Amino acid sequence: MRAIDYQAPTSLSEAVSIMAANGDRARPLAGGTDVLVQLRGGRREADVVLDTKKIPELNGLNLNDNGLQLGAAVPCFQIYQNSAVAAAYPGLIDAAGMIGSIQIQGRATVGGNLCNAAPSGDTIPPVITLSGEAHINGPNGWRTMPAENFCTGPGRNALENGELLVAIQLPAPAANSGTAYLRFIPRNEMDIAVAGVSSTVQLDASGQTIQSARIALASVGPTPILATAAGDSLAGKAISDDAIAEAGQLASEAATPITDMRGTIRQRHHLVDVLTRRTLNIAIRRARGEE
Amino acid sequence: MPGLVHVTTTINGNQTDFLCEPRQSLLECLRDVVGMTGSKEGCNDGNCGACTVNMDGRIVCSCLVLGVEAQGAEVNTIEGVASAEGLHPIQQSFLENAALQCGICTPGFIVATKALLEAEPDADEARIRHWLAGNLCRCTGYDKIVRAVLDAGERMRAG
Numbered sequence: 001m002r003a004i005d006y007q008a009p010t011s012l013s014e015a016v017s018i019m020a021a022n023g024d025r026a027r028p029l030a031g032g033t034d035v036l037v038q039l040r041g042g043r044r045e046a047d048v049v050l051d052t053k054k055i056p057e058l059n060g061l062n063l064n065d066n067g068l069q070l071g072a073a074v075p076c077f078q079i080y081q082n083s084a085v086a087a088a089y090p091g092l093i094d095a096a097g098m099i100g101s102i103q104i105q106g107r108a109t110v111g112g113n114l115c116n117a118a119p120s121g122d123t124i125p126p127v128i129t130l131s132g133e134a135h136i137n138g139p140n141g142w143r144t145m146p147a148e149n150f151c152t153g154p155g156r157n158a159l160e161n162g163e164l165l166v167a168i169q170l171p172a173p174a175a176n177s178g179t180a181y182l183r184f185i186p187r188n189e190m191d192i193a194v195a196g197v198s199s200t201v202q203l204d205a206s207g208q209t210i211q212s213a214r215i216a217l218a219s220v221g222p223t224p225i226l227a228t229a230a231g232d233s234l235a236g237k238a239i240s241d242d243a244i245a246e247a248g249q250l251a252s253e254a255a256t257p258i259t260d261m262r263g264t265i266r267q268r269h270h271l272v273d274v275l276t277r278r279t280l281n282i283a284i285r286r287a288r289g290e291e
Numbered sequence: 292m293p294g295l296v297h298v299t300t301t302i303n304g305n306q307t308d309f310l311c312e313p314r315q316s317l318l319e320c321l322r323d324v325v326g327m328t329g330s331k332e333g334c335n336d337g338n339c340g341a342c343t344v345n346m347d348g349r350i351v352c353s354c355l356v357l358g359v360e361a362q363g364a365e366v367n368t369i370e371g372v373a374s375a376e377g378l379h380p381i382q383q384s385f386l387e388n389a390a391l392q393c394g395i396c397t398p399g400f401i402v403a404t405k406a407l408l409e410a411e412p413d414a415d416e417a418r419i420r421h422w423l424a425g426n427l428c429r430c431t432g433y434d435k436i437v438r439a440v441l442d443a444g445e446r447m448r449a450g
Contacts, residue, residue, distance in 0.1 A: 006296065006313035006359045032355050037336045051360065077349060101425020103340055106349035189424035
């Protein structure tokens, strides 16, 4: 790795000034599991690495009536080891507990997963289907955006020079709602998704009708994809294999995969269909309190 | 050009000071600056786990940590696993079960195993294989390692 300057500011304002002063020559560091590999391999360059782990706003994990405020520098293990968070957001835990190894989960963050903007980022689809919002601070103050708009291309995100992703806000889980994330990999652990799907459903009080659903896909397009038509197709429908099969089909049509070393276009379309149906069924069981 | 940074950290219970460049990984600092070569470099990108150390109670790949991030941290490495009285039960189990051949991956496996068994001495085979998925071994085929970890758990439960 070429020489860098390391800064570890203890306030958000100081961090934003450093980011603004260095423009695209500054890189935020949270868990480092992507950025250090990229800097070492020459895939990204930086003069300044800004460690975000001493900035209070990026390191909070606050669950309250408004939902979860998840600091962008909070590592995965802190999320899944927090029993209240794990109980409230099992779909997020599905993903946070499957990224890399135990070693990686000790450092890697959901915020970093979003900022790295890999199409395969496992935590991004559940953040999207849970209606997560990115809270961003920069030289011009605060702005927020829906998580589905945050990734703009492979390895590219919506942050302007000088801006930092501070936190991800997830709304409080509604009664009778459920979320699940699954990915397909040829191994049991330590692999990059060939395809991944997250589904969130909101059921009525009887648990028999889907009021609304959101479905998001990983590894089947240049960015994670919110499959709007697939989710909307379930709104107002009684739960049935036919309704779930139609959503699987529509999700598969929303995918724009490529053929690469991990899988083919045809396989990925098929996987999205299967994983959509499976995650919908898990999300429904979770919404009913059955698992 | 950024200069050297003075880092004060605790390694295996001992306060340790070292100077490093900000770009240097904790693994480089341990091996090349502090002179503790027990932690190994395998892939240098977080896949193989040979560089596993325990940092503030969590196992991490020390190749994916900057040395400067160790400021104020508690780092525990393979060098701190044995005591003056002798080998740790995990080390003894690895030896007796022949859970190593070339040995390069072994320090990482032992540091990772220690973190698991201290929290869950009754971890079963599925849990062990899941926990150690981030440690690669190209010699043993893993079976002997898993057997050694199960055996070490028994020894640790027996105290």
